Amino acid sequence: MTWLWSGEDRAGAIAARYAARNGAKTLLIEEHASIGSPVQCTGLISTKALKECDLGEGNFVLAKIRGAFVYAPNGEETCVRGKI
Secondary structure (H helix, E strand, C coil), X not given: CEEEEECCCHHHHHHHHHHHHCCCEEEEECCCCCCCCXXXXXXXXXXXXXXXXXXXXXXXXXXXXXXXXXXXXXCCEEEEECCC
């Protein structure tokens, strides 16, 4: 089986990785000159996602958060709390 992913992102990279681990010929194609540039991510990523990528927290975790306030255009807000 051959598997192609165009426009590499976190979901595509993880999917391609598992496809390759299971015997697929895998090719990721990125439109930019270097992967990760320009930065288009908020930088918010869960520790679960880091573990899924076999990255661990490493030295690139700048701050840890336990929740956030989310504001809608109509002014409504909600609080999202994470596990402590």
